[in-house]
Amino acid sequence: MLAMDHIVVQPSGSPHQPIPPKDRDELTAKDISRFVRSSWRLCLLWMVLSLGVGGAYAVLSPGYYTAYATILLSSPPASQPGEAEADERVYVESQIQVIQSDEVVGRVVDDTGLANEEFVMDDSLRARISSYVRSQLASLFGTELPTVEPNIRHQAMVLVRRAFSVSQLGFSSAVEIGVTSTDPQFSAMLANAIADGYIGNQRERRRAARAEEASDLHKRLAELREKAFATESLKELPSDPQSAETARILFREQQSAAEVYRSLYNALLQRSQSDSASSLIPSARVITAAEPPRQRSWPPTVLVVALSVMAGGVAGVGHALIRQALNHRLITIEDVHRSTGLDRIVGIPRIPRRRWNVVGPCEQSLQPVYSKDAPELHSSLSKIATRMRGVQGRQVSKVATRMRGVQGRQGGFVIGVASPLGKSGSSTVAVHLARVIAATGQKTLLVDANWQKPSMDQPMLNAEPGRKLARALATIPADQEGLEVLALRPTGSISDLNASLSISAALQHLQQEYSCIVVDFHSTDRTADLEAAMGVISDVLLVLKARRTYADHLEGILRIIPAEKLSAVILTRINRAAFSPNR
Numbered sequence: 001m002l003a004m005d006h007i008v009v010q011p012s013g014s015p016h017q018p019i020p021p022k023d024r025d026e027l028t029a030k031d032i033s034r035f036v037r038s039s040w041r042l043c044l045l046w047m048v049l050s051l052g053v054g055g056a057y058a059v060l061s062p063g064y065y066t067a068y069a070t071i072l073l074s075s076p077p078a079s080q081p082g083e084a085e086a087d088e089r090v091y092v093e094s095q096i097q098v099i100q101s102d103e104v105v106g107r108v109v110d111d112t113g114l115a116n117e118e119f120v121m122d123d124s125l126r127a128r129i130s131s132y133v134r135s136q137l138a139s140l141f142g143t144e145l146p147t148v149e150p151n152i153r154h155q156a157m158v159l160v161r162r163a164f165s166v167s168q169l170g171f172s173s174a175v176e177i178g179v180t181s182t183d184p185q186f187s188a189m190l191a192n193a194i195a196d197g198y199i200g201n202q203r204e205r206r207r208a209a210r211a212e213e214a215s216d217l218h219k220r221l222a223e224l225r226e227k228a229f230a231t232e233s234l235k236e237l238p239s240d241p242q243s244a245e246t247a248r249i250l251f252r253e254q255q256s257a258a259e260v261y262r263s264l265y266n267a268l269l270q271r272s273q274s275d276s277a278s279s280l281i282p283s284a285r286v287i288t289a290a291e292p293p294r295q296r297s298w299p300p301t302v303l304v305v306a307l308s309v310m311a312g313g314v315a316g317v318g319h320a321l322i323r324q325a326l327n328h329r330l331i332t333i334e335d336v337h338r339s340t341g342l343d344r345i346v347g348i349p350r351i352p353r354r355r356w357n358v359v360g361p362c363e364q365s366l367q368p369v370y371s372k373d374a375p376e377l378h379s380s381l382s383k384i385a386t387r388m389r390g391v392q393g394r395q396v397s398k399v400a401t402r403m404r405g406v407q408g409r410q411g412g413f414v415i416g417v418a419s420p421l422g423k424s425g426s427s428t429v430a431v432h433l434a435r436v437i438a439a440t441g442q443k444t445l446l447v448d449a450n451w452q453k454p455s456m457d458q459p460m461l462n463a464e465p466g467r468k469l470a471r472a473l474a475t476i477p478a479d480q481e482g483l484e485v486l487a488l489r490p491t492g493s494i495s496d497l498n499a500s501l502s503i504s505a506a507l508q509h510l511q512q513e514y515s516c517i518v519v520d521f522h523s524t525d526r527t528a529d530l531e532a533a534m535g536v537i538s539d540v541l542l543v544l545k546a547r548r549t550y551a552d553h554l555e556g557i558l559r560i561i562p563a564e565k566l567s568a569v570i571l572t573r574i575n576r577a578a579f580s581p582n583r
Helices: 029-060 088-099 102-112 125-140 152-163 184-228 241-278 301-326 333-340 375-386 426-439 496-510 551-558
Strands: 065-072 164-168 174-181 285-288 345-349 413-418 444-448 470-476 483-489 516-520 539-545 566-574
Touching (some): 029 301, 088 174, 088 184, 102 184, 184 241, 333 566, 345 375, 375 566, 496 516
Parallel strands (some): 413 516, 444 516
Antiparallel strands (some): 065 285, 164 174
16 A cells, blocks of 8 residues: 555645754654664674684684693792881782793793794794885895894794783782793793793792802801810919909900800801701792693684674674665655655555556557556555646546646646656556546546667557657557557667657647646656656656665756656555555
């Protein structure tokens, strides 16, 4: 059925005025629902394409494997008297920086033998392109690339530092070393080598510190030994009682000092022995050695799928929004109303093939669509015909009472049926409208002005002298005696201007013979026949095809049609699911 509520006469003084921008920008739930219905297939297509690209990336990209080794650090050193207590978190962060330092990384490179050209050589595509571009630029400017002796050990250290990361496990003293590479065996080997390199470095630094402390301690022990065992026994006393007493006091003082030096000597000796034993204990230890990973860490399949779906959805919605903003396709009656502000809009849903009837044999010279009939179009076009200003007949229910001066009219009423694009259904609308008007009893003629279509057989054409277009008159089945059809075709090459003038002249002549003439024009994107015949035409029916016609096409054809001659806009092939006859 048709949305006949839109067929109202637009007030004069506001021809073809679009809706104000404020009304256009209002977003309703119905607009969102219509956008979703029209764009979900596009979004789904983008998601499928994105999933395909993501799957290809996950399969074809080189896999990376990450191996982890865990080190338990020693407790932070005890603070000396008068110093602030050491913060354990600060200590752990400092040790993480030590693990990433050149001292530890260089030790790992030396121990594992990575300082070789095979490891540091970059044969990637980016490196090849960069080398080629630099050589071409050097040859272009007539210079030579500077030859720099590569520092292989430094390059190896840079590569190793890029390959691993260190992080603290929670708030504990344990740190985790992760190494990522394309070879799982190499990842585990390098992670364990970094852990061993840090522990070995800490052990050597501790041994060096202990050795320095031991050297200082031995010097102090030697000094204390000389002082502790340098006293001699008192052999004889002076004869003078006072001198003897003084000698005894001095001897006792020497013995007391020697005892003190012996105590200090013994304490330092015990300390040196305990320090030498504790220096053999490492400052940190490996609590979890790295094992070759079985699953790759990059690219993660779940993440790739999630990102692909999200990217496809975003691309689909963006594509739909851009298409909606730029293309302005006319899909529903609301689209036409929103684009032009017209109220005389009729919607015709898509009619399945099984509902089309072949009314009878048709001349081979005529278009095949003229021999087909759809009852749905009859009832719809009958209501359109009643609102035209020149249709008169015996069926009062289908004839307008407010037609324009048909009683005293000198010539016939000419109705032009046109479309901005080809294959929009204008020929179907024209033949059904002519049948409806002929059924009212008026002498009706259907003019096939599609002169660019293939020419007819020469015997069918009546080419009179002075006419640019030959004529072929035929009859197609209708409700009563039949419907006369006049086809205009060239007998030779003809210009667009001559064809348009010939059509206008033919319509002026036919007005004297027929009460109503329905003209099936070419689409306006191919000829200017409609514009040239506008002086003869009384009313125009504009036919648009949903999802194929854009707002630009509609605005272009409305510029050549006067507002008082536009009878209605017909939007064909509307989706039945979105069609609302009560709109």
